[in-house]
Amino acid sequence: xTQPFSSEPSPRxxxxxxxxxxxxxxxxxxxxxxxxxxxxxxxxxxSRRWWGALAAAAVVAVSLWAVRDRPTTSASLVAAADDPIxxxxxxxxxxxxxxxxxxxxxxxxxSIEPLEGADEPASNEDGVxxxxxxxxxxxxxxxxxxxxxxxxxxxxxxxxxxxxxxRVEHSSFTVVKGAARWSKPEASPQVPGPSAKQLATQAEAAxxxxxxxxxxRLLRQLVQSHPxxxxxxxxxxxxxxxxxxxxxxxxxxxAYALFSKRFPSDxxxxxxxxADQSLGQAPRCRGLRPVSK
Amino acid sequence: xxxxxxxxxxxxxAAVRRGDAAAQAEFxxxxxxxxxxxxxxxxxxxxxxxxxxxxxxxxxxxxxGSFRGDAAVGTWLHRITVNKVxxxxxxxxxxxxxxSEAVRPEVSEHDAPDDEVAAAEQLRQFYAALGELPGxxxxxxxxxxxxxxxxxxxxxELGVPISTVSYRARRAEALLAKALGLEASx
Numbered sequence: 001x002t003q004p005f006s007s008e009p010s011p012r013x014x015x016x017x018x019x020x021x022x023x024x025x026x027x028x029x030x031x032x033x034x035x036x037x038x039x040x041x042x043x044x045x046x047s048r049r050w051w052g053a054l055a056a057a058a059v060v061a062v063s064l065w066a067v068r069d070r071p072t073t074s075a076s077l078v079a080a081a082d083d084p085i086x087x088x089x090x091x092x093x094x095x096x097x098x099x100x101x102x103x104x105x106x107x108x109x110x111s112i113e114p115l116e117g118a119d120e121p122a123s124n125e126d127g128v129x130x131x132x133x134x135x136x137x138x139x140x141x142x143x144x145x146x147x148x149x150x151x152x153x154x155x156x157x158x159x160x161x162x163x164x165x166x167r168v169e170h171s172s173f174t175v176v177k178g179a180a181r182w183s184k185p186e187a188s189p190q191v192p193g194p195s196a197k198q199l200a201t202q203a204e205a206a207x208x209x210x211x212x213x214x215x216x217r218l219l220r221q222l223v224q225s226h227p228x229x230x231x232x233x234x235x236x237x238x239x240x241x242x243x244x245x246x247x248x249x250x251x252x253x254x255a256y257a258l259f260s261k262r263f264p265s266d267x268x269x270x271x272x273x274x275a276d277q278s279l280g281q282a283p284r285c286r287g288l289r290p291v292s293k
Numbered sequence: 294x295x296x297x298x299x300x301x302x303x304x305x306x307a308a309v310r311r312g313d314a315a316a317q318a319e320f321x322x323x324x325x326x327x328x329x330x331x332x333x334x335x336x337x338x339x340x341x342x343x344x345x346x347x348x349x350x351x352x353x354x355x356x357x358g359s360f361r362g363d364a365a366v367g368t369w370l371h372r373i374t375v376n377k378v379x380x381x382x383x384x385x386x387x388x389x390x391x392x393s394e395a396v397r398p399e400v401s402e403h404d405a406p407d408d409e410v411a412a413a414e415q416l417r418q419f420y421a422a423l424g425e426l427p428g429x430x431x432x433x434x435x436x437x438x439x440x441x442x443x444x445x446x447x448x449x450e451l452g453v454p455i456s457t458v459s460y461r462a463r464r465a466e467a468l469l470a471k472a473l474g475l476e477a478s479x
Contacts, residue, residue, distance in 0.1 A: 012466055013475040019419045022412060023439055028330035029339040033347045035321040039314070042351045205456060208444065 196226035254285035337420040433461030
């Protein structure tokens with residue numbers, strides 16, 4: 001939720017916001033390079049690559065000739081492959097991602113290893129993000145683990161084959177596109193509630209997928225279960241914007257008012273108050289809900 | 294004679310591919326300012342612009358044959374520019390590490406951009422902090438926050454899922470705020 005709605009306070013620090021605006025407002029500098037320079041440089045590089053490739057081919061041929069009667073070794077071929085002339089730098093061309101990520105989250109940290117060429121999972125403080133379509137081996141000290149996809153959580157057992165969004169087979173799972181069946185984890189008194197960051201992430205995922213009411217519910221849960229955390233500050237602002245967007249200015253006012261009450265000295269409070277005033281109504285609030293007078 | 298961009302962009306691209314000098318010049322003139330603006334926003338350093346513009350168009354001219362036309366030319370150039378700036382950033386980072394000249398930004402909470410000097414200094418500190426971010430976070434931040442790409446486009450550009458782009462951009466903001474001494478504001 002980094003993109004503020006227009007004329008509303010940003011959840012980021014006002015000074016960082018000001019820097020970003022300054023960055024965006026920088027004028028384009030004059031370009032003095034000429035297309036002739038570019039053509040000349042491209043031509044030079046092209047011929048250098050051609051000669052480099054030719055040289056590499058020669059090195060490979062000589063290496064093969066030299067080792068043809070010896071025990072097989074790939075050392076010279078590896079050397080040729082590492083030769084910067086033989087291998088001109090290849091620019092990474094990003095591919096289009098086709099799905100959301102998946103986050104296994106057992107109570108103990110799992111080790112996740114990509115299999116069969118699956119993408120390396122990205123780590124963050126919430127867990128490990130594996131990529132849909134990829135196959136992974138999971139090593140965990142527990143028989144079961146929680147998997148959350150786009151903010152929804154399901155419990156899967158490593159001991160049985162469960163086909164939902166994640167196909168679990170003993171110590172590995174395959175992320176499958178297209179969920180058909182969901183099950184929620186059973187409430188367990190030993191398991192603590194979701195962290196503020198988890199709730200914020202789930203709320204954002206819900207927002208991204210267009211489930212605005214779900215996002216509101218998660219943000220309210222965040223505000224109520226983690227009243228003073230840093231994620232709650234941004235959460236309150238996001239909640240107010242969402243309520244306004246959903247046509248509930250009274251509730252938006254309550255979220256802004258709660259922000260001002262809880263964080264009176266925060267740098268964002270003046271702009272929050274301004275946004276609150278622009279709503280044009282100020283019902284009495286009990287927490288996040290307006291109460292009738 | 295090359296086709297003009299206004300008249301027929303496909304014919305112009307075909308002419309550029311064939312190495313037609315007039316078409317290449319028109320292609321360059323049509324896109325150079327947008328590329329320069331993007332480089333400036335990403336680096337904050339006008340001294341990098343000419344070199345990187347040259348690198349971007351060298352890559353574009355030599356790879357136009359592989360341009361499939363499934364995205365706008367501007368998007369394709371944007372992607373090349375992101376890669377070129379990333380490479381330049383990484384080179385500078387390695388050089389600074391070698392020379393032990395890495396600058397750790399220090400900003401007082403009471404600093405205020407009262408005048409142009411202060412504003413320029415804040416931008417310098419911003420870009421120094423941005424340059425220190427891990428590449429994956431920096432890329433996501435640049436695409437989402439600075440370049441204001443929609444999540445879907447940023448996801449396509451960076452080759453990672455939407456949720457990952459979103460997470461990385463937020464993480465980058467948090468790291469930047471911390472590096473700039475802005476995190477404890479309440």
